[in-house]
Amino acid sequence: MTIRIAALLLVSCAGGLVAAEPPPSVLEAESARIANVEAISPSVVCIFGRDGGGGGSGVLISRDGFALTNFHVTSGSGDFMKCGLNDGKLYDAVIVGIDPTGDVALIKLLGRDDFPAATLGDSDSLIVGEWVYVVGNPFLLAADFTPTVTYGIVSGLHRYQYPAGTFLEYTDCIQFDTSLNPGNSGGPLFNERGEVVGINGRGSFEKRGRVNVGAGYAISINQIKHFLDHLRSGRVVDHGSIGATVLTRQDGTVAIGSILETSDAYRRGLRSGDEIVTFAGRPIRSANQFQNVLGVYPSGWMLPLTYRRGAETHDIMVRLSNAHRESELLEFSKTPPDRENPQPGRKPESDEDPKEEQPTPPDEEAAATKEDDVPSELKQLLVQKPGFANYRFNEIEQARVLESLPNGGTLPSLAAGAVLSGRTEDGKPFRMTLADRGVGFDLGGVGYLQPLGPAEEFIDEPPGTGGLLAAAHLLRQILAGSRERLAAFYYLGSEPIDGIGPQVDVLIAEDQGGRLRLYVVREGGELLGFDFSRGDNVDDCRVRFGKPVISGIPAEWRVSYGGEEILDARVERIEPLRPSRDSR
Amino acid sequence: MRLILQVLLLAAVTACLPHVSHAAENDSQATLAEALPKLVKLYGAGGFRGLEGYGTGFLASPDGHVVTSWGPLLDADRPVAVLGDGRRVEAKLVGADSASGLAVLKLDGPGAPFPHFDLAEAVDLAPGDRIFALSNMFRVAAGDEPVSVMHGMILAKAPLSARRGRFETSLDAPVYFLDSVTNNPGAAGGVIISLDGRIGGMIGRELRGESTETWINYAVPATVIAERIGLVIAGDEIAKPNPADADAPDNARRPIEVGLVMIPDVTARTPAFVSDVLDDSVAISAGFKRDDLILFGNGAPIRSIRELTTLLSRAERGDEIAVIVRRDGGLVTLTFLIP
Numbered sequence: 001m002t003i004r005i006a007a008l009l010l011v012s013c014a015g016g017l018v019a020a021e022p023p024p025s026v027l028e029a030e031s032a033r034i035a036n037v038e039a040i041s042p043s044v045v046c047i048f049g050r051d052g053g054g055g056g057s058g059v060l061i062s063r064d065g066f067a068l069t070n071f072h073v074t075s076g077s078g079d080f081m082k083c084g085l086n087d088g089k090l091y092d093a094v095i096v097g098i099d100p101t102g103d104v105a106l107i108k109l110l111g112r113d114d115f116p117a118a119t120l121g122d123s124d125s126l127i128v129g130e131w132v133y134v135v136g137n138p139f140l141l142a143a144d145f146t147p148t149v150t151y152g153i154v155s156g157l158h159r160y161q162y163p164a165g166t167f168l169e170y171t172d173c174i175q176f177d178t179s180l181n182p183g184n185s186g187g188p189l190f191n192e193r194g195e196v197v198g199i200n201g202r203g204s205f206e207k208r209g210r211v212n213v214g215a216g217y218a219i220s221i222n223q224i225k226h227f228l229d230h231l232r233s234g235r236v237v238d239h240g241s242i243g244a245t246v247l248t249r250q251d252g253t254v255a256i257g258s259i260l261e262t263s264d265a266y267r268r269g270l271r272s273g274d275e276i277v278t279f280a281g282r283p284i285r286s287a288n289q290f291q292n293v294l295g296v297y298p299s300g301w302m303l304p305l306t307y308r309r310g311a312e313t314h315d316i317m318v319r320l321s322n323a324h325r326e327s328e329l330l331e332f333s334k335t336p337p338d339r340e341n342p343q344p345g346r347k348p349e350s351d352e353d354p355k356e357e358q359p360t361p362p363d364e365e366a367a368a369t370k371e372d373d374v375p376s377e378l379k380q381l382l383v384q385k386p387g388f389a390n391y392r393f394n395e396i397e398q399a400r401v402l403e404s405l406p407n408g409g410t411l412p413s414l415a416a417g418a419v420l421s422g423r424t425e426d427g428k429p430f431r432m433t434l435a436d437r438g439v440g441f442d443l444g445g446v447g448y449l450q451p452l453g454p455a456e457e458f459i460d461e462p463p464g465t466g467g468l469l470a471a472a473h474l475l476r477q478i479l480a481g482s483r484e485r486l487a488a489f490y491y492l493g494s495e496p497i498d499g500i501g502p503q504v505d506v507l508i509a510e511d512q513g514g515r516l517r518l519y520v521v522r523e524g525g526e527l528l529g530f531d532f533s534r535g536d537n538v539d540d541c542r543v544r545f546g547k548p549v550i551s552g553i554p555a556e557w558r559v560s561y562g563g564e565e566i567l568d569a570r571v572e573r574i575e576p577l578r579p580s581r582d583s584r
Numbered sequence: 585m586r587l588i589l590q591v592l593l594l595a596a597v598t599a600c601l602p603h604v605s606h607a608a609e610n611d612s613q614a615t616l617a618e619a620l621p622k623l624v625k626l627y628g629a630g631g632f633r634g635l636e637g638y639g640t641g642f643l644a645s646p647d648g649h650v651v652t653s654w655g656p657l658l659d660a661d662r663p664v665a666v667l668g669d670g671r672r673v674e675a676k677l678v679g680a681d682s683a684s685g686l687a688v689l690k691l692d693g694p695g696a697p698f699p700h701f702d703l704a705e706a707v708d709l710a711p712g713d714r715i716f717a718l719s720n721m722f723r724v725a726a727g728d729e730p731v732s733v734m735h736g737m738i739l740a741k742a743p744l745s746a747r748r749g750r751f752e753t754s755l756d757a758p759v760y761f762l763d764s765v766t767n768n769p770g771a772a773g774g775v776i777i778s779l780d781g782r783i784g785g786m787i788g789r790e791l792r793g794e795s796t797e798t799w800i801n802y803a804v805p806a807t808v809i810a811e812r813i814g815l816v817i818a819g820d821e822i823a824k825p826n827p828a829d830a831d832a833p834d835n836a837r838r839p840i841e842v843g844l845v846m847i848p849d850v851t852a853r854t855p856a857f858v859s860d861v862l863d864d865s866v867a868i869s870a871g872f873k874r875d876d877l878i879l880f881g882n883g884a885p886i887r888s889i890r891e892l893t894t895l896l897s898r899a900e901r902g903d904e905i906a907v908i909v910r911r912d913g914g915l916v917t918l919t920f921l922i923p
Binding site: 127128129130152153155157159161213214215252285286292 | 612615616671716721724725726727731732733734735764765
């Protein structure tokens with residue numbers, strides 16, 4: 001038997017030499033493959049820790065050096081890394097943002113503005129049986145940074161891979177039989193057109209050690225696209241929850257088990273026992289599938305959900321809450337080195353079940369960056385702050401969005417306060433006075449007041465709006481350039497406004513326990529509206545702006561609360577307050 | 585001999601051809617879309633170390649006959665089959681053929697006619713032929729999506745000489761050896777198909793080669809099992825293999841071999857009490873004492889001496905066994921290596 005196989009192998013190779021010319025279609029396919037490998041290889045990154053430890057793979061996605069990899073690669077390599085490209089050169093790189101739940105990290109390579117970037121494809125268009133390329137740095141073989149290419153087929157789609165605890169969960173991922181080995185982590189999965197369709201992160205390695213068994217998994221690029229602007233914000237980003245458990249019933253239908261009364265879904269009418277029909281536009285046939293769909297969206301996004309109760313079907317929009325508590329995510333964010341917890345690149349808890357492993361090299365433990373060795377010009381690119389992987393990149397994104405706002409985000413007409421006056425749609429006159437000590441509102445002769453000051457809380461004023469006056473105050477702080485007075489101000493990322501509208505940038509202002517989400521059109525800086533929440537368990541005060549603008553401020557405010565339109569106001573005049581009358 | 589050489593040469597020429605063209609790829613995707621609904625995911629008994637409670641089967645008749653590899657998951661009263669469209673259906677054991685290691689189940693529910701492989705059109709594969717392997721490996725198709733697909737090639741068609749744990753296995757017909765890792769946990773009962781979608785063989789249970797001890801990737805030719813499947817479906821008497829056969833005393837590694845003298849094994853449920861420990865044995869080095877009651881082995885409950893024997897027999901030489909014993913009212917963990 002052994003001899004016969006040996007003979008076969010010998011004959012195979014000899015056979016190749018004497019074989020007739022293969023058919024043209026085969027040669028064409030080979031040429032196309034070779035051309036594809038040549039085209040995609042320059043964008044593939046070999047990632048190493050600064051001290052040579054850790055490491056994995058990544059892929060450049062922009063000419064200014066942003067690259068995707070796995071969170072479990074950067075958690076091993078530290079905040080600064082060395083990245084090799086197939087031009088044989090080694091570049092410095094710095095951490096930007098991380099998604100510990102989805103096992104994705106964004107890093108930025110430095111030193112060029114013309115990096116060879118890969119094109120992102122559409123992972124939803126993949127078909128089982130389609131050829132895919134895994135390109136990366138398995139076993140850290142690429143001493144000259146020329147990546148290793150392996151080739152195989154899509155084995156399955158919409159796979160779910162259980163998390164380690166609640167992190168490193170692979171939802172709706174791509175399964176392939178292409179060879180995947182330690183060190184391939186974070187590298188790209190390309191389709192035949194040379195587009196990135198996934199980021200390779202884990203495999204099933206049961207029984208055969210940590211080497212390929214033909215079952216590798218990639219995070220779909222469509223999931224990563226949802227998170228990309230969130231990652232560019234430099235934050236530790238979180239996935240979402242609807243605040244309810246979902247179960248598959250005996251009859252095969254999918255239903256809500258228990259639901260938090262504090263959840264947005266509950267306030268929208270969803271109750272225990274309701275049958276889920278579709279979620280995020282996809283029909284739901286199992287609890288597992290629901291988890292699969294949910295897992296590809298960031299916390300804070302609004303998604304359509306259709307449920308059935310009895311004979312009636314209801315369509316609602318649900319805003320996702322955080323999947324994790326703030327304290328759980330804080331463990332991943334960077335605290336300044338002089339603080340208590342100086343552990344750069346904390347490693348997540350290892351998977352209890354050893355058969356599903358992240359293919360990182362075994363020496364990952366020794367990879368913590370020695371911050372002392374980092375040159376000072378690099379160090380300036382890392383700003384550590386709780387809740388952020390690298391706050392420096394949030395400052396950059398804040399600046400970009402603010403730059404697009406009227407007068408660069410410093411409206412002089414609002415600086416010392418202002419009075420906005422006009423009429424509602426049904427003809428009532430109104431005056432809103434935005435001052436430092438309070439926000440007053442006179443609507444058709446009835447007065448409302450939100451007092452401001454260290455001891456004052458945000459209240460639901462006018463009652464039933466969810467806190468319109470408090471929201472107007474936070475909006476003024478953003479637009480007038482008084483952002484330093486807020487408890488927190490940052491760039492969140494982007495989302496489709498109202499779940500169905502255009503993709504908009506989101507700025508967050510927090511103060512006095514309240515939180516304002518301001519929606520800004522990506523090109524041109526037009527303000528589309530805001531959602532304001534006085535706390536976690538109440539509905540938002542929702543304001544959407546119309547097109548007209550007066551002195552940089554939107555003139556048409558459509559106010560709704562709990563899904564009900566309650567006010568449609570048109571600002572006709574804006575007068576600055578005289579500083580002497582309202583100085584502090 | 586000359587004939588064999590010719591076959592080999594032909595195969596080698598085919599083997600050295602690069603991948604199929606793009607047009608062929610589109611055909612392949614259509615082939616897979618048609619073939620995948622003919623596979624079912626099976627869930628049954630098992631679920632502890634080394635014994636997966638899941639497997640694969642393929643539909644072999646419009647009436648809902650499902651062929652799978654004989655295995656412990658069929659110990660369940662009613663294994664559950666998940667069809668290609670996500671429907672869950674209970675299945676009933678029709679019969680089995682011990683020689684080829686296959687079992688036939690019948691889906692218990694409406695849905696006929698089912699999409700199925702036509703065994704009359706089974707393709708005889710040769711070294712160098714390209715194949716797709718379809719299986720529920722690693723139970724990764726956890727929702728209502730189809731099973732996994734791998735691509736590969738027939739390396740050889742040759743007799744199987746392999747073992748599982750200590751148990752030798754042999755089929756009386758040559759099997760296909762494959763170049764990709766098709767025989768993963770849960771893959772047994774899956775199929776290999778030709779690029780035009782005809783069934784070529786059934787993926788067998790996980791086995792190690794007898795001489796190298798490496799896991800081997802193989803499939804039993806469909807042309808070999810087609811007739812047997814037909815006989816089982818027709819209800820002709822074919823001996824149903826007793827799953828306990830695998831644990832028959834002839835092949836078993838008994839506790840005495842590691843130095844454990846158990847109390848007399850009088851019933852199927854005799855608790856695993858240690859009656860004595862042999863001097864100079866693995867067991868005495870590990871710290872076993874007389875009157876220890878073995879409760880767990882490698883994380884799985886040990887409810888009887890027979891289960892202990894099964895655990896020991898399934899282990900490979902050099903494998904670590906960790907057992908928890910009850911001693912003087914407390915629990916003690918002891919570990920040893922299989923000699």
